[in-house]
Amino acid sequence: MAGNWKMYKTPDDTKKFFEQFNSLVAAAQHCEILICPPALDLTTAVAATIGTNVQIGAQNLIAGKEGAFTGELSGYLIKSAGCSHVLIGHSERRQYYHETDESVYEKTLAAFEAGLKPVVCVGEKLEDREAGKTADVLIRQFRGGLGKLTPELFAQVVVAYEPVWAIGTGKTATPQIASDAHAVIRKEAAAVFGAAAAKSLRILYGGSVKPDNVKSLMAEAEINGVLVGGASLKADSFAKIVNYL
Numbered sequence: 401m402a403g404n405w406k407m408y409k410t411p412d413d414t415k416k417f418f419e420q421f422n423s424l425v426a427a428a429q430h431c432e433i434l435i436c437p438p439a440l441d442l443t444t445a446v447a448a449t450i451g452t453n454v455q456i457g458a459q460n461l462i463a464g465k466e467g468a469f470t471g472e473l474s475g476y477l478i479k480s481a482g483c484s485h486v487l488i489g490h491s492e493r494r495q496y497y498h499e500t501d502e503s504v505y506e507k508t509l510a511a512f513e514a515g516l517k518p519v520v521c522v523g524e525k526l527e528d529r530e531a532g533k534t535a536d537v538l539i540r541q542f543r544g545g546l547g548k549l550t551p552e553l554f555a556q557v558v559v560a561y562e563p564v565w566a567i568g569t570g571k572t573a574t575p576q577i578a579s580d581a582h583a584v585i586r587k588e589a590a591a592v593f594g595a596a597a598a599k600s601l602r603i604l605y606g607g608s609v610k611p612d613n614v615k616s617l618m619a620e621a622e623i624n625g626v627l628v629g630g631a632s633l634k635a636d637s638f639a640k641i642v643n644y645l
C-alpha cells in the first residue's frame with residue numbers, strides 16, 4: 401500500500417503525520433507500507449519511521465551517482481538518505497517533464513544500480529481509453545521499459561497501473577476496469593518473462609483510491625495493492641486504506 405504525497409507537506413507536517421500514522425498501522429502484517437514524500441522531507445520521514453513497518457521512497461531520480469546536475473537527485477543520494485523505493489514514470493512526470501518510455505527504462509536501471517526498488521507507473525490517458533487504445537498504450541509502455549529488463553531485475557519490480565483520467569480527478573476506475581488493465585499488463589509480462597514471473601508480479605492500482613473504495617478494488621485477484629495520492633495525505637485516511645481488510 402503506497403502513498404504519493406506529490407508536492408505537499410513541510411518537514412514539520414511530515415513529522416506530525418508519522419507521529420499519528422505509525423501507531424495506526426503498526427499491526428498491519430498483510431502488506432508492505434510505503435510513503436513517498438517530497439525530496440525535502442525524505443530524511444525527516446526516514447528518521448520518523450526507523451523501527452516501524454513503514455518504508456520511505458522518493459518520487460523521482462536521475463541516472464548516475466554524483467555530478468553537475470543542478471536541482472536533481474540520484475538514486476545514490478536517495479539511498480544514502482535511508483530510502484528503500486523510488487517511483488518512476490508517474491504520469492505527472494511523463495506529462496509535465498517529458499519523461500518517455502526510454503527514460504523510464506533508464507531510471508529503472510538507475511534505481512536498481514543504487515539498490516532502490518522501483519515502482520514503475522504506466523497508464524493510459526482519457527483520449528486513449530475513448531479511442532479504444534488502452535491495451536495498445538499499456539503494451540507500448542511495458543515493451544518500452546519494463547520488457548527490456550533482465551528477468552532477474554524484472555522479478556524485483558513493482559508496477560503501478562494509473563489511468564491518467566483517474567488521477568486526482570475523483571473518478572476511480574471500476575474494479576473491473578482496473579482488473580482488465582492489470583490483466584493486459586500481466587499477459588504482456590507472461591509473453592516476455594514467462595508465466596511464473598507474470599504471476600508473481602505485483603501490480604498496484606492508482607487513481608482516486610479512498611477508504612471507501614479500496615476494499616472493492618483489493619477484492620480483485622489482479623490487484624495486488626494500491627498507489628494513493630490525495631488520500632495518503634491524512635494519516636487517518638491512509639491508515640484506513642492500509643487497514644482495509
Ligand code: PEP
Pocket residue numbers: 404406562566567568569570606607608609627628629630631
Ligand atoms: C497518484 O498521484 O499516483 C494518484 C493516484 O493520485 P490520487 O490518488 O489523488 O488520484
